[in-house]
Amino acid sequence: MSKQINQSLREWMDIFMHRSMRGWSQYAKSTGLSMPQFSILMQLHHKGPCGMSQISERFDISNAAASQLAEKLVQSEYIERAEDPNDRRAKVLQLTFKGKDLINAGVEERYRWLDELVKKLSADEKSKVHEGLSILTEVARKMENSNQ
Amino acid sequence: MSKQINQSLREWMDIFMHRSMRGWSQYAKSTGLSMPQFSILMQLHHKGPCGMSQISERFDISNAAASQLAEKLVQSEYIERAEDPNDRRAKVLQLTFKGKDLINAGVEERYRWLDELVKKLSADEKSKVHEGLSILTEVARKMENSNQ
DNA sequence: CTTTTTAGTTAAGCGGGCTTAACTTTATGA
DNA sequence: TCATAAAGTTAAGCCCGCTTAACTAAAAAG
Numbered sequence: 626m627s628k629q630i631n632q633s634l635r636e637w638m639d640i641f642m643h644r645s646m647r648g649w650s651q652y653a654k655s656t657g658l659s660m661p662q663f664s665i666l667m668q669l670h671h672k673g674p675c676g677m678s679q680i681s682e683r684f685d686i687s688n689a690a691a692s693q694l695a696e697k698l699v700q701s702e703y704i705e706r707a708e709d710p711n712d713r714r715a716k717v718l719q720l721t722f723k724g725k726d727l728i729n730a731g732v733e734e735r736y737r738w739l740d741e742l743v744k745k746l747s748a749d750e751k752s753k754v755h756e757g758l759s760i761l762t763e764v765a766r767k768m769e770n771s772n773q
Numbered sequence: 774m775s776k777q778i779n780q781s782l783r784e785w786m787d788i789f790m791h792r793s794m795r796g797w798s799q800y801a802k803s804t805g806l807s808m809p810q811f812s813i814l815m816q817l818h819h820k821g822p823c824g825m826s827q828i829s830e831r832f833d834i835s836n837a838a839a840s841q842l843a844e845k846l847v848q849s850e851y852i853e854r855a856e857d858p859n860d861r862r863a864k865v866l867q868l869t870f871k872g873k874d875l876i877n878a879g880v881e882e883r884y885r886w887l888d889e890l891v892k893k894l895s896a897d898e899k900s901k902v903h904e905g906l907s908i909l910t911e912v913a914r915k916m917e918n919s920n921q
Numbered sequence: 922c923t924t925t926t927t928a929g930t931t932a933a934g935c936g937g938g939c940t941t942a943a944c945t946t947t948a949t950g951a
Numbered sequence: 952t953c954a955t956a957a958a959g960t961t962a963a964g965c966c967c968g969c970t971t972a973a974c975t976a977a978a979a980a981g
Contacts, residue, residue, distance in 0.1 A: 630894075630903040634887045637910045638793070640917070642883075643819050645790050646797065650812075654833065660808060661938065664798075671791050677959060685802065690939050692960055697937095714947045714958040735790075739782045745912045746778075755778040757905020762785045764893045769788070809968065825929060838969050840930055845967095862928040862977045 645735060652731045658703075661694055666703055666720065670728040674719035676709065703727060793883060800879045806851075809842055814851055814868065818876045822867035824857065851875060 653663035661684070668683060669675070681691040695718060698704040703724035709715035720728070746754065801811035809832070816831060817823070829839035843866060846852040851872035857863035868876070894902065 630891055630899045631884075631888065633903050633906040633910065634891065635884060637906045637913075638883065638887065639819070639880075640910060640913050641789075642793050642797075643815070644913075644917070645786070646794060646815075649790075649794065651833070659937065667791070667794075671787070678957090685799070686938085687940060688959060689941080689961080692958095693938075696960085709958095712948070712958080716959070732787075735786065736779075736783060739786065740779065742909065742912055742916065743778055743782065745916070746908065750908050751778045753901070754905040754908050755781045757902040758781040758785045760894065760898050760902050761890065762781065762788060764890055765785075765788050765792075768890065768893070769792070807967070826927085834968085835970060836929060837931080837971080840928095841968075844930085857928095860928080860978070864929070 644738070648735055648738070649731065652734060656727060656731075662698055662703075665694060665698060665718075666724055666728055669704065669718060669720045669724070674717050676715045676717060678715075680718065698724075792886070796883055796886070797879065800882060804875060804879075810846055810851075813842060813846060813866075814872055814876055817852065817866060817868050817872070822865050824863045824865060826863075828866065846872075 650660065653660055656663065658666070664684065665680060668680070677688060677691050677695060680686075680695065681688045684691070695704065695706060695716075699706050702721055704718050705721050707717045707719075709717050743751065743754075798808065801808055804811065806814070812832065813828060816828070825836060825839050825843060828834075828843065829836045832839070843852065843854060843864075847854050850869055852866050853869050855865050855867075857865050891899065
């Protein structure tokens with residue numbers, strides 16, 4: 626049994642990860658942004674506003690590199706860089722509307738692929754998939770939160 | 774019902790994609806390879822041996838760029854570049870043992886995270902997850918194959 | 922059997938990401 | 952309060968990926 630579930634998780638991961646990584650990098654390319662720049666937008670989308678140092682930690686680059694990347698994103702109006710009211714040394718980075726639109730369009734594209742999948746399922750299959758995924762998602766979320 | 778399943782697919786995608794993309798890019802970095810180089814290894818891992826032109830098509834870069842990237846991977850012994858016996862203009866790129874090891878280690882790392890997840894599930898939950906994922910994987914595989 | 926097309930390589934040059942080093946400004950602590 | 956640490960910025964310089972252009976060699980087409 627434990628063998629079986631591991632097997633199905635692995636197959637699923639191989640297919641889905643490859644597919645979606647390809648999708649994201651193609652989308653990033655189509656926007657004209659480099660992967661590092663695009664990844665910062667994704668990070669802000671996923672985790673919300675943060676400071677410059679969180680970016681450099683998250684991507685394991687120097688503060689200088691983070692600052693330069695952020696500068697470009699500010700120039701192209703995908704993010705906003707404001708002074709942190711609690712610490713005037715620090716900055717708060719967050720997506721502008723333009724930035725949010727860009728990411729959301731990418732997310733939608735990915736969703737569309739999922740929708741195609743769902744269309745091919747019977748009602749019974751849908752409910753089984755739903756059940757399985759809900760379980761997985763919930764436990765994954767718990768793990769993410771407890772790990773930090 | 775269709776609403777529900779879409780919802781669960783989306784939540785799941787948001788969490789898992791973010792997590793695994795972060796994992797892969799950190800792993801790529803830890804190997805000392807650039808993302809473009811690493812992606813070529815992933816592609817060969819996923820789809821098997823192929824020619825230079827398939828690489829340039831897949832990543833939407835020029836033949837020249839593909840050739841240069843491949844050259845570096847050959848130099849560092851992650852791939853092998855041989856003449857195609859059926860067409861002496863063409864080359865066949867494939868992973869060496871060293872290249873396979875590198876990718877497999879990354880895959881294993883990702884699997885380990887999944888295993889952590891599975892540990893937190895009850896027997897009943899495991900079987901439900903297994904059932905749902907098997908359905909999804911199968912339909913996804915069919916779609917991949919029919920799309921090309 | 923020539924002509925054209927296809928697969929790949931090589932070199933020059935551009936632009937981007939990253940690092941280190943030097944600097945400014947603000948917060949913290951002895 | 953004065954020294955030190957922390958958050959960001961800026962500039963110089965390196966490496967890398969990518970493109971275009973010029974090329975070789977082999978296959979396909981006429």
